[in-house]
Amino acid sequence: MKITRKNFYEVLNFILVMMGLWACLFLVSNFFGSPNDNSLYTSNNNSVYKKINTSVYKNDYNFVNLMNETNEGALLFKRMNGVTYDGNNFFRNYGYSKAPKLDIDVAMEITGMVNRVSVTQTFSNTTDNWQEGIYVFPLPEDAAVDRMRLKIGERVIEGQIKEKKEAKKIYRRAKQTGKKAALTEQERPNIFTTSVANIAPHETVKVEIEFQQITRYDNGAFSIRFPMTVGPRYIPGENLSRNYAGFSSGTGWAYDTDEVIDASRVTPHILHPDRKRENIITIKIDLDAGLELERIRSPYHEIEIDKQNNQYYINLKQDPTLANRDFELIWQAHPSDVPKAALFTEEINGYDYGMIMMLPPDVEKAEILSREMIYVIDTSGSMGGGSILQAKEALKISLTRLKPDDHFNIIQFNSLTSSLFHQSQPANQASLLRALNYVNSLRADGGTEMQPALLAALDNQGRNVGLRQVIFITDGSIGNEQLLFKTIQVRLGRSRLFTIGIGSAPNSHFMSRAASFGRGTHTYIGKLSEVNTRMQSFFEKIESPVLRDIHTNIGQLSGFEFMNSMEIWPQKIHDLYSGEPLLIAVRAKNLPLDEIRISGQVAKSRWSSSLMLTGGQNRTGIAKFWARKKIATLMEQEQDDGFESVKKIITNTALEHHLVSKFTSLIAVDLSPVRPSNKKLNSHPVPGHLPLNWQYDKVFGQKFPDTATDARLNFIIGILLMLFASFFYLIHRNDSNI
16 A cells, blocks of 8 residues: 555554653543553552451452552652652642752750660751652650741740640641741650741741650660651551541551541651652760660661770761661670669659659579460561561571471461461471471462461460560551550460561561560561671570569558559569560659568569568659550550540649640741741652661562653653644644645
């Protein structure tokens, strides 16, 4: 068939028009989202859960989307309405703008066992618009946040503690009327939010947050752990925004769901891995341990140490550094210098407060006839990269500890749950070889459906083949912690559950609380090179006798007199493992000039010890420790009936001691309006870093988020193609008229 010049122009014109339309449609998809886009911020809006029935060990829900396309390796994400997000910039219908720039400075003063920490968040508005910055950030799960200051140039506005709803109302009113304001709220014990309203164009404001924590003591070493980023969390459940016209309570990438009703408040946006000059942090530490130290080290960061007398000044060698992994500092004194018991006191408002630390005795290992070991390993997408290697190595080491009389099983979970055996099997050569091959085959992919794995691990307890221990290996990147804690409480039975936090930024709240509910203990592994030493220490701990059935009493006081004269937290003391100290918080109108007796059961022996409640060392912060211990203990009842009355006790305690809690917040407001009423306020969540060694595509899907710049480029290409099509059409029409 002969192709004429006319036919050629018509075909070329058609192709160019189609290409131009495609590019313009691509731009529209960046505004309103594409139903089959696998990127983090544009894929979850059309997602549902589909019920499947396969096996008792299979997860009840499988993640699919309405387009019947698999989003392999990705967590659950939402699309922000009308927003394309690339980790720092927003391309909304009102234009292209940047979130405030954030720098973080951390200063710690460690005196004995008390760590006083100041975190200064510097928000810099580099745009020509008025801005509100919203930053979701982590703190230690035992942080007692008691102070916040808003700094504007030389002016300092002190934050006041209020009930959460009242504080939010004050903040919103200040925000609407153009006043500078800052609000600090708790989302989880280890996740907080700072909101700063009315930052002027090209202005810098600072929010200084202070908290206190008690240093951790374990097996002769003191330590503190400071988290730097909140990793993406798996959010299960039905999207609540469908019932509330797209409303979500926070600014995160996830919609609130019926299983995680505050999901949008605990899922901060994540910077693209290429953005390595943003969200940087400095850390400076003054350490006065009160003891001569043998060693100071930081396993994950290089540090510089300057010793002056018995004071140690510590800085990061690379300062500032990216806020993308937990910081840990460990210091050791000579074992003979660490007291077996100590009392620290503080007097405030007519009350005497005390912190009692006591080390249980070292007991020789008792021969355990047999054990049933259930190993649960997280193989979800967030465990990709170094995390899955650390988890597999920890599991292999665990298998080498098994004896011929032991039984074991391995359960893995991601979007689905499966097990090596239908039930635990003897640890013979054949089963161990099969287990080793199974572990080597594990890969990280999919979501983090943790509850079915917990149920599987706590099932089949009817067969008593030995002491039952469940080892849970995970990064804890989930948003439905409360459901999992309740599952452990209800289904634990005769098992003991232990958690091993894996990776550069594990969920410490889940690790510690799950182990506490599971009558176990926990540890962390942050890099492959420390798997051997940490697992060795961990197994020595769980293979040693446990101090259980712990009771306290004061002098000659009867039980009734004791309960009415003193308030002690926790009221029920959890079991203690080898090397762990007993920590008790006490409040009384007058500490009795008597001794406190502590007793418990170790193996088949009864143990007791006493400490005189006189001559304690005065320490600032003991009252805060008592209040934080009380609040944390009472919050364990959150899922119980009648919690409303407990909530009032928590709120009153937090208000009395000026502490941020789930029900109280710190609010600071400048009295004078600064933003003109005719100027619009742009609100932006400030993104954080992806935890170090996490694999971006494993978490966010196989495709990187589309950026606003790409959208503009596609729009320009589309316009140019359509202009070319018009040009060729005019030439073709002129040729036809000749």
